[in-house]
Amino acid sequence: MKRRLGVSLYPDNSDFNQGKDYLVLAKKYGFSRIFMSMLEVSEGRESVFNKFKKIIDYAKSLDFEVILDIAPAIFEALNISYDDLSFFEEVGADGIRLDLGFDGSKEALLSFNPYGLIIELNMSNDVAYLDNILTYEANKPFIYGCHNFYPQDRSALSLDFFVACSQRFKNQGIRTAAFVTSNEATLGPWDVNDGLPTLEMHRYLPIEVQTKHLFAIGLIDDVIIGNAYASEAELQVMSEVNRYQLSFEVEFVPEVNDVEKEIVLKNQHVRRGDITARMVRSTVVRKIYQKDANPVHDNHLVFKRGDIVIGNDLFGKYKNELQIVLEEHQDNRKNKVGQIIDDEHLLLDYIKPWSKFLFQ
Template identity: 65%
Template sequence: MKRQLGVSVYPDHSDVAKDKAYLKKASECGFTRIFMSMLEVTEGKEVVKAKFQDLISYAKELGFETILDVAPTIFDELQISYDDMTFFHEVGADGIRLDVGFDGNKEAMLTFNPFGLAVELNMSNDVAYLDNILTYQANKPFLYGCHNFYPQEGTALPYDFFESCSIRFKKEGLRTAAFVSSQVGTVGPWDVNDGLPTLEAHRHLAVDVAAKHLFATGLIDDVVIGNAYASDEELEAMGALNRYQTELTIEFVPEVNEVEKAIVLNEQHFRRGDITHQVVRSTEVRKKYKHEENTPHNHTEEFQVGDVVIGNDTFGKYKNELQIVLEPHTDNRKNKVGQVTEAERILLPFIKPWTKFKFTEK
C-alpha cells in the first residue's frame, strides 16, 4: 500500500487564509492527506458548510484527500444524521473519522454510503471493535483506521500497546494512520496542547524522525502531523524522507576516509538473514570493495550502540564489511566511521533480517 504524509487543520480555531497557505506549502512538499477537525463547530449548518466547502475545495485543487473528524455532538449541532452522508459529500470530504463507535452494524452500513466516502475508525483501542464491524460484512476498501492523538503530556500511547492495536487493523489489510507532533505548532482542537502525537515517545521528537519510526514499524501507511502549523523546515524534512525504507542519519568521525564514506553513503544495504545480537551486518559491500585499502583508525575504543563500523585492512575477508553496533564491544579489526544520530537509534530495533536500509549524512 502506498504511503502518504498528512497535515491537520482546525477551521474553527484558525484563519482560512493561513490554512490555505499551509496546505499549499504542504502540497509542495509532497503531502496528500488532510485531517480536518469538525469537533468544535458552533456556527450553524449553513455557515459551517460554506466554510468547510471553501477549504476542502481548495485542498482538492492541490490534490489532497480530506478526512473529517466527527463526533455525535456535531450531528445534533448541524441537524444531520449518520444515516445520510449527503452533508459530508456536499462539503467535498473524502471520508469521515468516527471519534466514537457504534454497534458494528452501523459502521458496516456506513461503508456502503452512495457517495463512496471512507469511514475511518479509531485504532487506539486494543479490543475486538474492528472484528465486530467486519462480521457485519463491511465494505473493506472504504474502511480505514486512524489512531488518536493526545494533547496532554504523558498521556499518549506506549509502543507495545500501539503495536497491539495496529496489528488488529494491519492484518486485515486496512489503510492505517497515526499522528506525529510538530515542535512549533500551537493549534489543536482543545485548550491544552502539549503537542499532538499518537506515541508518547514522539512528543518531543522531530517530526521526520517520528515519521521514520512509524513507517519502520510496517504498521502505519499514513503519517499525519497532528498540530498546526508545522514549520516550513518540518514540512520539508518530512517531505524529503524515504517512506519505503529506513534511511539512518550518520555523523561521521573526522578520520573517516573516502572509501568508508562511499561504502556508507553510496550503497544499498540490507541486514544478513542469519542475524546476530551484537551488530547489524551489511556484508555484500565487502565484496565490491575487497581490493580497496582501509588502514586502521578509531579502532581501539569500545564501540557503543549506534556506532557504524567498517572492517579495516587487518580483518581478512571481512575487510570493508559494514556493521551497526547493537551491543557494546571492542574489536581493533574494525574502524569506527561514525554514529547514527541519537534520536534515530529508536529505529535500530526495526532493522530485521533482510531489512533494506540506507544512510544519509548529517
Template identity: 60%
Template sequence: MKRSLGISIYPEHSTVEKDKAYLKLASEYGFTRVFTCLLSVNKPKEDIVREFKEIIEYATDLGYEVILDVAPAVFDQLGISYDDLSFFHDMGATGIRLDVGFDGAKEAMLTFNPYELAIEINMSNNVAYLDNILTYQPNAPFLYGCHNFYPQKGTGLDYDFFVKCSSRFKKHGIRTAAFINSHSATLGPWSINDGLCTLEMHRDLPIDVQAKHLFATNLIDDVIIGNAYASREELEALSKVNRYQLELSVEVLTDSSTIEKDIMFNEQHFRRGDMTKQAVRSTEVRKKHTQSDIPLHDHMQTFQCGDVVIGNNNFGKYKGELQIILEECYDERKNKVGKVVDEELFLLDFVDAWTKFKLKEK
C-alpha cells in the same frame, strides 16, 4: 500499500488565508492527506458549510484527501443523519472519521454510501471493534483506521499498547494512520495543546524521527502532523523521510575516507539473516571492495552501541564489511567511521533479519 504524509487544519481557530497558505506549502513538499475536526466547532450549520467547503475544495484541488472528524453530537448539532452523508459530500470531503463507534453493522453499512466517502474508524482501542465490523461485510476499500491524538502531556499511547491496537487493523490489510507532533505548531481543536501526537514517546522527539518510527513499525501507512502549523523546515524534513525502508542518520568521523563514505551512503544495506546480538552486519557490500584500500584509523577503541564500523585492510575477507554496533566490543580490524545519532538509536530495534536499510549523512 502506498504510504503518505498528512497535515491537520482547524478552520474554526484560524483564517481561510492561513489555511490555504499552509495547504499550498505542504503540497509542495509532497503531503497528500488532510485531517480536520468538526468536534469542537460550535457555529450555525450554514457558517460551517461555508467555511469548510471553501477550504476543502481548495485542498482537493491541490490533490489532498480530506477526512473530517465527527461524532454523534456533531450530527445532532447539525441536524443531519448517518443514513444520509450528502452533507459531507457537498462540502467536498473524501471521508469522515468516526471518533465514537456504533454496533459494527452501522459502520459496515456506511461504507456503502453512494458518495464513496471513506469511513475511518478509531484505532486507539485494543478491542474486537474492527472484527465486529468485518463480520458485517463492509465495503473494505472504503474502511480506514486512524489513531487518536492526545493534547495533554502524559496521556499518549504506550508503545506496546499501540502495537496491539494497530496489529488488529494491519493483519486485515486496512489502511492505517497515526499522528505526530510539530514543535512549531500551536493550533489544535482544544484549548489544551501540549502537542498532538499518538504515541507519548514521540512528544519531544524531532518530527522526522517520529515519522521514521511509525513507518518502521510497518503498522502505519499514513503519518499526519496533528497540530498546525508545522514550520517549513519540519515539512521539508518530513518530505525527505524514506517511507518504505529505515534510513538512519549518521554523524561521520573526520578521518572517514571517500571509500568508507561510499560504503555507508551509496549502498543498499540489509542485515544478515543469521543475526548476532553484537552488531547489525551488512556483508554484501564487502564484495565490491576486495581490492579497495581501507587504511587503519579510529580502530583502537571500545565501540559503543550505534557506532558504524567498516572492516579495514587487516580484516582479510571481511574488509569493507559494514556493521552497526549493538553491544560494547573491541576489534582493531574495524574502523569507526560514524555514529547513529542519539535520538535514533532506539530505531535499531527495527533492523531485524533481512531488514533493508540505508544510512544518511547527518
C-alpha cells in the same frame, strides 16, 4: 499499500488564508491527505457548511484527500442524520472519521453510503471493534483506520499498546494512519496543546524521527502531523524520509576516509539473514571494495550501540564489511567511521533479518 503524508487543519480555530498557504506548502513537499477537525463547531449549519466548503474546495483543487473528524454531538448540532450523509458529500469531503463508535452494524451500513464516502474508524482501542464491523459484511475498501492524538503530556499511547491496536487493522488489510507532532506548531482542537502525537515516546522527538519510526514499525500507511501549522523546514524533512526502508542519519568521525564514506553513503545495505545480537552486518560491500585499502584509525575504542564500523586492513576477508554496533565490544580490526545520531537509536530494533537500510 503506498504510504502517504498528511497534515491537519482546524477551520473553526484558524484563518482561511493561513490554511490555504499551509496547504500550498504541504503540496509542495508531497503531502496528500488532510485530517480536518469538526469537533469544535459552534455555529449554525449554514455557517459551518460555508466555512468548511471553502477550505475543502481549495484542498481538492490541490488533489488532497480530506477526511472530516466528527462525533455524535456534531450530528445533533448540525441536524444531520446518520442515515443521510449528504451534508458531507456536498461539503466536498472524501470521508468521515468516527471519533466514537456504534454497534458494528451501523458502521458497516455507513460504509455502503451512496456517496462513496470513506468511513474511518478510531484505531486507539485494543478490542475487537473492527472484527465486529467486518462480521456485518462492511464495504471493506471504504473502511480506513486512524489513531487518536493526545494533547496532554504523558497521555499518549505506549508502544506495546499502539502495536497491538494497529495490528488488528493491518491484519485485515485496512489502510491505517497515526499522528506525529510538530515542535513548531501551536494549534490543535483544544486549549491544551503539549503537542499532538499518537505515541508518547514521540512527543519531544524531531518530526522526521517520529515519521521514520512510524513507518519502520510497519503497521502505519499514512503519517499525519497532528497540530498546525508545522514549519516549512519540518514539512521538508518529513518529505525526505524514506517511507519504505530505514535511512539513518550518520555523524562521521574526523578520520573517516573517502572509501569508508563511499561504502556508507553510496550503497544499498542489507542485513544478513543469519543475524547476530552483537551487530548488524552489511556484507556485500566487502566484496565490492575488496581491492580498496583501508588503513587503521579509531580502532582501539570501545564501540557502542549505534556506532558504524568498517573492517580495516587487519581484518582479512572481512575488510570493508560495514557493521552497526548493537552491543558494546572492542575489536582493533574495525575502524569506527561514525555513529547514528542518538535520537535514531530507537530505530535499530527494526533492522530485521534481510532488512534493507541506507545512511544519509
